[in-house]
Amino acid sequence: MPSLSPGAESLLRHRAFVLYWFARNASGFGFQMMSVAVGWQVYALTGRAVDLGLIGLVQFVPSVLLALPAGHVADQFDRRRIVTLCQAVEWIAIVLLAGFSLSGHLNETGILSLVFVVGVAKAFEFPAMSSMLPALVPTPLLPRAMASSSAAGQAAMIAGPALGGLLYVAGPGTVYGVSALLYLVALTLMSRLTYEKAPPRRESATLKTLFAGVHFIRHRPAVFGVISLDLFAVLLGGATALLPIFARDVLHTGPWGLGLLRSAPAVGALLMSIWLSRHTLTRRVGPIMFASVAGFGLATLVFAVSTSLPLSLAALFALGAFDMVSMVIRGALVQLETPDDMRGRISAVNAIFVNTSNQLGEFESGILAAAVGAVHATIIGGIGTLVVVGLWMWWFPSLRRRQGLVSEPVPQEGASDTV
Structure with missing residues (x-):
């Protein structure tokens, strides 16, 4: 290990x-x-x-x-x-x-x-x-x-x-x-392992308590913004689901090439996560998050139009690295904007979004590729990711202006952000 x-x-x-x-x-x-x-x-x-x-x-x-x-x-x-x-x-x-x-x-x-x-x-x-x-x-x-x-x-x-x-x-x-x-x-x-945690406030399992996480996210623009940004970016940027098609029909490589393509995003994400563990993000976290998701979309576009295996590997490497930056920022923002007694339910809702978007993203990519071809489907996904970034920067201005992870108070209901 x-x-x-x-x-x-x-x-x-x-x-x-x-x-x-x-x-x-x-x-x-x-x-x-x-x-x-x-x-x-x-x-x-x-x-x-x-x-x-x-x-x-x-x-x-x-x-x-x-x-x-x-x-x-x-x-x-x-x-x-x-x-x-x-x-x-x-x-x-x-x-x-x-x-x-x-x-x-x-x-x-x-x-x-x-x-x-x-x-x-x-x-x-x-x-x-x-x-x-x-x-x-x-x-x-x-x-x-x-x-x-x-x-x-x-x-x-x-x-x-x-x-x-x-x-x-x-x-x-x-x-x-x-x-x-x-x-x-x-x-x-x-x-x-031992850790400090306040005694939980026991509540009966009702529809209200089960869906409390959904209600909390809906009325916290910062939390709703980062979770929904992840949802739609993953839904649209599902290029990895089409890698077998790109490997055989676009890049004209064999199973060994497909293995390299599959590992490239993980290698990029791993190296970026090691870098992030050595450097604390303290300034302009909102702009960095949006820039990272935009970089994810641009890397998807480069991969879509590439006919060279080295360029495709570089694009997928960058895709994984950009995704890791935005994931760390989004994860930290959600955790820090959420009270401890709600973190389990917020994590659960986030898990639904992530699992569903991964599965539906692969399905969407497959259906779109069947209709317009793998290259055009991936181009559409990359452009769609960039459009989502632009819309979310407009709809969630507090996220766009966000400077630190911990220095700002939790937005209250009735905040200026709109959805």
């Missing part, structure tokens, strides 16, 4: 964050390794491409349907215990995957059932894990902490599948076994 960047040395003084970082890193690697093993194993058992789609479906459904209840739970109970319990459930499911694989008694239904259990646990783990971070470090260090966490996530996305693929030569049971070991490390670290 990667180490913290030199610029994040100040974070090392905060033991709780270090435990959190390594725990999240370990579980992230374990999950990525499990995912690649599940895909290989299911396809080896059935030989049907549609079953690979079912793997995504059994994880996507609970992440959306359970998001609001999960956010409510994260705001009502000890978040560390929620994360620990969820990781314990995931660990048990992965141990069962390992055991049944080694014994030769695992079929497609069993795999999908256990992956569904992991998906349910992940749905409850995400808002609790996300809303813990602001309580682990001083407020000025939150952007660096988020960048360091993002670096770990990107490293897991790059190295986890590769390590899982290498271990798969020894069989899926071996991959699941190592994944379970990493989850056990995460569980141990998380169980030793």
Whole structure:
């Protein structure tokens, strides 16, 4: 697992964050390794491409349907215990995957059932894990902490599948076994973590409390602006869903080229997150956020018109880097604009937006590519992203003028921003 960047040395003084970082890193690697093993194993058992789609479906459904209840739970109970319990459930499911694989008694239904259990646990783990971070470090260090966490996530996305693929030569049971070991490390670290948090205000689960996050976002222009900006930018900028078409028909390369294209955005995001963990964004965060999303759109346009593999890789690298800058700023703004007793529900609503926009963005790109071709569809997406940036700068002037992450008060209802 990667180490913290030199610029994040100040974070090392905060033991709780270090435990959190390594725990999240370990579980992230374990999950990525499990995912690649599940895909290989299911396809080896059935030989049907549609079953690979079912793997995504059994994880996507609970992440959306359970998001609001999960956010409510994260705001009502000890978040560390929620994360620990969820990781314990995931660990048990992965141990069962390992055991049944080694014994030769695992079929497609069993795999999908256990992956569904992991998906349910992940749905409850995400808002609790996300809303813990602001309580682990001083407020000025939150952007660096988020960048360091993002670096770990990107490293897991790059190295986890590769390590899982290498271990798969020894069989899926071996991959699941190592994944379970990493989850056990995460569980141990998380169980030793302590953080300061005010006692939660217990509320019954009603429609009002479940949808409190939606109501809060709707009446906070800054929060609504950054979350909706992410939603529409991802919906329109779904070039990565069309990479197989570009690799074969535009760039005339093979599977090796497709692998490079898929990894380029993650490499750009990883390097940018390492840089952000060393440098604190203290000025002009609003203009930087909008410029980053605009850069994302421009990189999409360059990729769309490129017929050179090196240029396409550079465009995707820049796309990932720009996306990481805007993601860190958006994430920090949402966390800092949200009271602690609402962070779980806000994280849950944000998760719905992110998961839905990723899925719908891929669907939209595929449908548009079928109608007008992959190149024109990507050009439309890049232009659409730039249009969204212009509209959001107009509709949310307080975000456009935003200078710092922490120095400004939460906008109240009736603020001048319009939507």
